[in-house]
Every structure is written in C-alpha cells, then in structure tokens.
Amino acid sequence: MVEFSSLFSGRIAEMRRSEIRELLKLTQKPEIISFAGGLPSPEAFPIDVVKEITIDVLDEKGSVALQYGTTEGLAPLRKELAKRMNKLGVKCTHENILVTHGCQQALDLISKIFLDAHDLVVCSLPSYLGGIGAFGAFQADFIGIPLESDGMNLDVLEGKLKELRKEGKRLKFIYVLPTFHNPAGVTMPAENRKRMIEILKEYDVLALEDDPYGELRYEGDHIDPLMAYDNEDGHVIYLGTFSKILAPGLRLGWAVAPTEILDSLVTAKQSTDLCTSTFSQYIAYEYLHRGLVNSHIEKIKKMYRSKRNIMLEAMETYFPEEVEWVRPEGGMFTWATAPGVDTKELVIKAIEQKVAYVHGAAFRFDGGGRDSMRLNFSYPTEEEVEEGIKRLGRVLKEEMGTS
Amino acid sequence: MVEFSSLFSGRIAEMRRSEIRELLKLTQKPEIISFAGGLPSPEAFPIDVVKEITIDVLDEKGSVALQYGTTEGLAPLRKELAKRMNKLGVKCTHENILVTHGCQQALDLISKIFLDAHDLVVCSLPSYLGGIGAFGAFQADFIGIPLESDGMNLDVLEGKLKELRKEGKRLKFIYVLPTFHNPAGVTMPAENRKRMIEILKEYDVLALEDDPYGELRYEGDHIDPLMAYDNEDGHVIYLGTFSKILAPGLRLGWAVAPTEILDSLVTAKQSTDLCTSTFSQYIAYEYLHRGLVNSHIEKIKKMYRSKRNIMLEAMETYFPEEVEWVRPEGGMFTWATAPGVDTKELVIKAIEQKVAYVHGAAFRFDGGGRDSMRLNFSYPTEEEVEEGIKRLGRVLKEEMGTS
Secondary structure, three states, rough: OOOHHHEEEEEHHOOOOOHHHHHHOOOOOOOOOOOOOOOOOOOOOOHHHHHHHHHHHHHHHHHHOOOOOOOOOOHHHHHHHHHHHHHHOOOOOHHHHHEEEOOOHHHHHHHHHHHOOOOEEEEOOOOHHHHHHHHHHHOOEEEEEEOOEEOOOOOHHHHHHHHHHHOOEEEEEEOOOOOOOOOOOOOOOOHHHHHHHHHHHHHHEEEEEEEEOOOOOOOOOOOOOOHHHHHHOOEEEEEEOOOOOOOHHHHHHHEEOOOHHHHHHHHHHHHHHHOOOOOHHHHHHHHHOOOOOHHHHHHHHHHHHHHHHHHHHHHHHHHHOOEOOOOOOOOOOEEEEEEEOOOHHHHHHHHHHOEEOOEHHHHHOOOOOEEEEEEEEOOOOHHHHHHHHHHHHHHHHHHHOOO | OOOOHEEEEEEEEEEOHHHHHHHHHHHOOOOOEEEEOOOOOHHHOOOOHHHHHHHHHHHHHHHOOOOOOOOOOHHHHHHHHHHHHHOOOOOOHHHEEEEEEEEHHHHHHHHHHHOOOOOOEEEEEEEOOOHHHHHHOOOOEEEEEEEOEEEEEEEHHHHHHHHHHHHHOOEEEEEEEOOOOOOOOOOHHHHHHHHHHHHHHHOOOOOEOOOOOOOOOOOOOOOOOOHHOOOOOOOOEEEEEOOOOOOOOHHHEEEEEHHHHHHHHHHHHHHHOOOHHHHHHHHHHHHOOOHHHHHHHHHHHHHHHHOOOHHHHHHHHHOOOOOOOOOOOOOOOOEOOOOOOOOOHHHHHHHHHOOEEEEEEOOOOOOOOOEEEEEEEOOOOOOHHHHHHHHHHHHHHHHHOOO
16 A cells, blocks of 8 residues: 555645534534534525526526536626626626636635745634635745734734835735624725725735625625725735525635636636536526525525524623624624633533534634634524523633633 | 736646637537537436436425535435445445545645645646646646557556656656546556556555546446556545536536545645535435436447447548547547648648547647547537548548548
C-alpha cells in the first residue's frame, strides 16, 4: 500500500475539517435543540412549486435540461439574475454573471484565480468559516479586522491598508459580509458602504462581497449591496445564492464580477466541474421567470422574523444579565457574548443539557472570540427556540455563577 | 478600476480555456454536423424515469432532498454505488465512496489534495483534456507516455519510473483511462491491467483511473476496472460518473479511494462546495435502487453500437486509404490518423464543408498528434454520422491529394 501522507500537497496540512461540521455530528440526536447549524428551515422550501416547475421543465425541455450546459451557466437564468441585481442597484448584464454550484464554489473559484501561497486576504474577526476555509485551501495568509456593531471597523481597515502600502505589500482582496453577517448578525450601514468604496478606490483593492441573506430583512430599511455603491468601477465582486431564497439542495449560487475577472472564473470553472447542474438551473430560472421568488421570500421572512423575535425575547428572559447579544435585522444568526466564559468548553455542558451552539473562536483564525457564540434561529421550530434558549440560559447562569 | 491582471494567481497564466469548448462554439450552427463534442445523445436520457422519480422524491422526502447534505454524499446512494463497484470486482464499502459534482470535480479534488506546483503527473499521449486541465490548474508538471492500441505503453512507463527512481523523484499519480479511452477509443486488456498493478506496487505509485464509459461496451468481453486488479491494496483511485448512464445535467460522479485519501477529499470538498446537490443525489439513488439503470444501459448501448457501426462503415467507404482509425469496443469516440495532414488547420476547411471534429494535438501537452483527430459518434443522429463522414472524407481526400 502506498504511504499516502508523503504524497499529499502542502495545503492539506493546513486544511482543517470544518469545526462546525464535526460539531453538527454531535448535535444530530433528536433530543438536542441545535442552534449550531446554519440550515434554512425545511418548512421554508417551496416543495410544491419545485415539483410543478420540474414537471414542466422535464416535459418541455427534458433533453436540454439533462444535458451538459455552458460553463458560464444558463443564459436565460443569468439574464434573470442580472435583472434582479439591477433592482438591487448593481449595474450589470448577464455577461457579468457566472452561475456556480452554490456560493461556496464561487469562494473556491475566486481563491483559485487570485491566490498563490501566502497571498494576503483581509477578513473580519469573526468571519464565515466557509470563506476562511476556501481561502485557506489556497494557502492565503489572513489579516483580521475587528467586526463592530456596524460591520468591519473601517478605521482599522484603512490603517492596515496604509501600513501595507508603506511596506509595498499588496492585498488580494477584502472579504466582507456586509448584510446580516454570518456569524455575527450585524449589518454595515449605507454610509459605511460609501466609505468602504472610497477606501477601496484610494488603496486600489478589491472587495469580495458575500451576500447570502441580503433579501431576508425583518426590520429596518433596505440597504443596497456594497457593489451597488461601486458605480461599475470594478472594485467589488458580489456573491449570491439560491440556498436561502429557494433551496440549498439545488446547490446554486452566482457571482457578479467585472468581465475580465468573470472570464478567468469561467476558465477556472471549466477544469473544476465543467458546468453547474443544468437541471437545477432550469428550475431556478423558472422560479425567477414566473415571478414566484418574491412572494416566497415574504413567506420565509415572516417565518424567520417570528423565530428571531422569540429568540430575542427568550434571551431577555433567560440569559444572565452580563450576557450581551446582537439584535440582527435579518439573516439567520445572532451572536452572544458571555464575558469570562470559555464557550468552547461550555458547549460540552450545553450538549449535556440538550442544547447546542457554535463557539465563537471557530469563526476566527486569531484565537480570539473565546467568550462568544453563534446562535441560529432559522432551523429550529418556534417551540424549540424558546425551550433551547431556556436551557442555554440555565447552562450560562450555572457557569457564570449568577441566578 | 483595479488593474486585475497583476492580482491573478500564478496558475491563471497557465490555465487555458478548453480548446474543445471554444471550438464547440463554432460548430453549433445547425447545418454543421459535429463530431467535435463529447456529449451523450439527448435521446439517451430517461426523461420519463427522471420525472417519475423526481415526483416521488419531492412527495416523499422533499424537505430533505432540498436541504444541505453531508459532504461525503447521501449514504444510501454511496451504498448503492459500493454494491455496483463490488459487482465490477472492486472491493469497497460506502466509506470508500465520495459523491462529486460530476467526475470533473473528482479530478479537481484529487489535484487539490495531491498537487503542489511542479509536482509530477503521468498522462498518456493523448489524454482527456479535462484531466490535463484539472492537474494543470494546480500547476502540475506532465510526463507523457505514448498510448498504443492496447492502452498506455507499459514498457515506456516502467522505463520512466525507473529513471525517476534513480533521480530520486517521486510521481504524484499516473492518470489512466483504461477502458474506451477518451479521446483515443482504445482499451487496455486484462493482462496489461495486471501488469500495470505490478508496476504500481513495484514503484509504489498511485494510479488515478478515470472510467466514464466502462459500462458502454458494444463488442468483446467485459474487462473489470484496473482497480479490481488491485485487491484492496490502495494503489488505485477510481472515478465514475452518472453522465453517461443517466444524464450529465444532474452533475453526479463518484470517487472510490482508500479511506485515508477519501478523508482528505472530503476535507477538500468542504471548502470547495460544501456538498453535492442533494436533489440530484436522491434522483440517482432511486434510479439505482429501483433497478432501472441496467435496462437503460442496454438501451444506450444498442443506440451507440449502431452509430459506431455506421461511422466505422462510412469511414471504410469514404475515407482515403492512407487514413487509419481505431475500432473502439465501446465508449463514444474513435480516433483517426491522416498521415501528413495538419488536422488543426484542416478543421477550418472541414467547418466550411459543414463537418467538425477536434484535432488530436488539443489532447496533448507535448505538441504531438498533429495528424490525428477525435470523432464522436454518440451525439449525432445515424443519418448525420453517415453524411458527416462522407463530407469529412471529401475534405481529407482533397487535402491528401487522393480520390
């Protein structure tokens, strides 16, 4: 038998299995109420709509829907997505759009075209684990910028960019999740987005905007994506997904990028998987084209808003006074901080009490965030949200010696 | 606007867009008969079966079929695949199987876990372009071994391995397509497979066996995959796909590998796309579980066998005497050699005469194969196969000055 470990690439040693995925295995017992995952509620899937559309797709264009497609993605779907992006203030055509096998694949392709080993990437502290994982697989070096209640700290970011410029170093991109941040639940206000674009221009750097939850707002005014503030100037790549507005099982996302970048992404995708599932793409196209998406988003928002409210009220009721949390205006997560508590150790006790979350340090590459935790409210039922927070409150109180 | 080209990774310069994909764009006019693509016939898709299964899947388990799945793939599907592999003589369990977004993704993941820049990979001359593309994207250095009528030349391979051992260099893997080779149509006999395994053991190297067409045999006796000759010894990774036995639009393939390698592939896949489409996987599972695959394969074989026969007979009738070609026992391609002809230049003239193919040099990284061409017989209709070969015969005769 071949001794494999000596054959593995350098990157393998640096790749960790997602801590969340490993933790999730522990939390799959039915008696455990899990706030650990990042799954949409299964009740949020328009199963009947998908069924109706699928039958039509197979009846009317089965032989093309089951065939290979172009690497860029289905042109009619890309046109629908371009329309949608323009409504969000992003000026683009379908030629700026690549359909991907979920948004995670876009993170992989971006890494593939931009990153050599030890290239610099800026991420917020904390950040989406799938982003860190994708960039890490291409051996990026990370620069962390603190995340505040209004998103990435732009003063610190600007200071860091100034420093890098002095040192003659160049960033590959800044990874941002401006709207309903995963894991932290916070949103960057419009004025910060404007300033961020100014910073991008001043320092001539790219931002990679990850926006899986942008359409799931439960309170406050809509804010356009960061890319909408860029006026076609080419400083932002935008990533969207069908996972939260249709269904993750179809594995469909999209990237919006200047054509030169898009062209490289297409080249990279050819050798990565040839093309995204044509079948899934036809379903998504019909879902948009028939105008079914907006009413479905309203349905999801109603469902998740109610769960969020229950979670926020329950935290008010059951959590120790010292614990603080984010009031997310949308998305699927809130973020709680329990001063002095090691949340990674506490999760064992929490699971004993039949409740689970992900400890904050899992979302950071700098060892920080040890007293924080991510709480998902989209997946559990309303009753589970209430009961789970009650259990977690007990665990926290015991740990913190309060009552 | 950011000056992007200075930001791109080193690999980007080395990545070429697939020549075939670019050529295919030229051949999509309906009046052109194209032998250039590598597509299954749309008549070969079991549309009604997919429809029936999809309705059941959505009715019975819609909420899980539309949800995220595990990175490894759907356990029941992996179990069905393990059963199928065991019938082909490959001893494995579902724990050796990873479901991928098409076989191309497996090529990408294998590259990700094994290849650092300038690592050595052996490929046959010619080789499947998607393999070369995937390894090239991770900046592999290629060693070419001539392909004969009985597959990779094992004498040359052994000589090369001896040489590398002397130089203290280590191969990452040998990429082989033993059955109905794409592009060359040839098959490695059983005794060569045995010898190849001995070579792998002697030199302690891995082989990556790509087997998209193995089940599509039109004449001669079945030969088990190379992996079946390995007796669980861990010298072979096997790649299979649903693209040719169900439909490519679902984007489903699988890898069979020793668990240590599989574990690394799963880690790599997490950051690549989280998981393969659950929806597609449930459809494929039911397709196998309900026992629909074998009768469908018989149907496809009948269809393709007939097209192959028509192509072989038409070449006999219309091609100049000097032209030679492979009689493929299965698969989707034959390979013709026209001594003295530059097939890359000739393709322009062929397209003017409304027939297309892919020139042989496109499948090689060493500049060779300039007088050869790949001809696909699965996609065109029987009438098109006959008429296209007639046209191509005229073009060849004119070029070669024969009549």
